[in-house]
Amino acid sequence: MKPTDTPKTYRVKSFGCQMNVYDGERMGELLEAKGITPAAEGEDADLVVLNTCHIREKATEKVYSDIGRIRKSGRQHGKDPMIAVAGCVAQAEGEEIMKRSPGVGMVVGPQAYHRLGDMVDRAARGERTTDTDMPENAKFDALPARRRVSPTSFLTVQEGCDKFCTYCVVPYTRGAEISRPYSDLVEEAKKLVDAGAREITLLGQNVNAWSGEDDKGRTVGLERLIHALADLPDLKRIRYTTSHPNDMTDALIAAHGEVDKLMPYLHLPVQSGSDRVLKAMNRSHTAESYLKLLDRFREVRPDIALSGDFIVGFPGETDAEFEDTLRIVDAVRYASAFSFKYSPRPGTPAASMDDQIPLEVMDERLQRLQAALGRDQLAFNEASVGKTCDVLIERKGRRPGQMLGKSPWLQSVFFDADLQIGDMVRAELVQAGPSSLQGRVLESVSA
Ligand code: 5AD
Ligand code: SF4
Numbered sequence: 001m002k003p004t005d006t007p008k009t010y011r012v013k014s015f016g017c018q019m020n021v022y023d024g025e026r027m028g029e030l031l032e033a034k035g036i037t038p039a040a041e042g043e044d045a046d047l048v049v050l051n052t053c054h055i056r057e058k059a060t061e062k063v064y065s066d067i068g069r070i071r072k073s074g075r076q077h078g079k080d081p082m083i084a085v086a087g088c089v090a091q092a093e094g095e096e097i098m099k100r101s102p103g104v105g106m107v108v109g110p111q112a113y114h115r116l117g118d119m120v121d122r123a124a125r126g127e128r129t130t131d132t133d134m135p136e137n138a139k140f141d142a143l144p145a146r147r148r149v150s151p152t153s154f155l156t157v158q159e160g161c162d163k164f165c166t167y168c169v170v171p172y173t174r175g176a177e178i179s180r181p182y183s184d185l186v187e188e189a190k191k192l193v194d195a196g197a198r199e200i201t202l203l204g205q206n207v208n209a210w211s212g213e214d215d216k217g218r219t220v221g222l223e224r225l226i227h228a229l230a231d232l233p234d235l236k237r238i239r240y241t242t243s244h245p246n247d248m249t250d251a252l253i254a255a256h257g258e259v260d261k262l263m264p265y266l267h268l269p270v271q272s273g274s275d276r277v278l279k280a281m282n283r284s285h286t287a288e289s290y291l292k293l294l295d296r297f298r299e300v301r302p303d304i305a306l307s308g309d310f311i312v313g314f315p316g317e318t319d320a321e322f323e324d325t326l327r328i329v330d331a332v333r334y335a336s337a338f339s340f341k342y343s344p345r346p347g348t349p350a351a352s353m354d355d356q357i358p359l360e361v362m363d364e365r366l367q368r369l370q371a372a373l374g375r376d377q378l379a380f381n382e383a384s385v386g387k388t389c390d391v392l393i394e395r396k397g398r399r400p401g402q403m404l405g406k407s408p409w410l411q412s413v414f415f416d417a418d419l420q421i422g423d424m425v426r427a428e429l430v431q432a433g434p435s436s437l438q439g440r441v442l443e444s445v446s447a
Contacts, residue, residue: 006124007046009039016053022154033144047082052089088173114142134175149195151422158204166349182212199237208243223255245285257300269309273328274321305335305409313342313362315353335380381432412436
């Protein structure tokens, strides 16, 4: 097929954060509403959407090599697939991609993808289009209704970021903080649940900064939305991610003690344990204020599983400052965490700071940090052995007959049992590994 035919099949490849997973699902729904169907596994699609991430290393090079690979595979099978570049790399480098890659027919930013259908029509006429506008909330109103839903679904409630941490590209690629309206979100959640969602994760770059007007016209925060969703009888579990320490409210903390359906898990990035580094990062919290915040969560929900993000090797980070990060890890005992080497992002203040840290130093620090985090994750899992909890089955495991679900604390739990995706089972956690547990089904719980 020539690139100027209307595509019949599509594939969306999403990279990076859960927000991209959500956007990718919605782009899929939009293409399906146009009669374009998902390509079968292992088959070349007529239209490939690369839903890109710009947050860390080599994002742009990766996009170019993906484009090359898709075109090569297409040629081998007598196709010239239509290629759309979406996501944060599209937003940041769209013009450049259009110039350098004649095979790309569309560049569409994260706030503009509701126009993808129209762009596909234009590409079928041989036109190449770029759309990186950032109209507030416009895409959500223009997208078709939710159709493809898994038992564990995402719901984007807030987008963008005004925090401008000095290392981070998100405020530039995702734009200013905006909250979607309360009533739209309750409606979308109802549709997700009607379509089979049993767990909803509320998403936002600063999800705990969400605010809106409830059905009584009151200005409310995320906890109110959580309460409203908890009233949906068929919804069993609620989560939210990612939060910023500075936006945490008393009411949201209290919700962890009040709402049973709100899972005992909190992802609260700290990035560094050194106050000097935190200041240079423009994080506007200290190690101590962060620890105090966590104590308050533990007060209302003693079993809460804590998770965080870390960056090692921020410009100027000394050995002693890195030791402060290890100290905060020791103090918190995270159940899980994500840790990264600092990567200069073009256009961010930190990229032009003096004293960039050599790669070998970053490597060594990352190894030490990950050893500490791994130790704590294993300890958390081991402490769970013998507990009984509900597990929501999400997917097949790697071994035949194996199924995988999540515990309330977001641990992966494997079963060798005849289970279906979407089942909720009461299980005993019988054995712990570094990143998962083995479970034994006690009984099925209605989900
Ligand atoms: N370099 C390394 N890690 C980064 N993150 C964000 N920007 C950078 C960067 N320039 C990490 C932070 C953030 C997570 C999503 O990605 O830890 O919380
Ligand atoms: Fe990036 Fe900081 Fe905003 Fe998180 S809070 S998205 S790290 S600028």
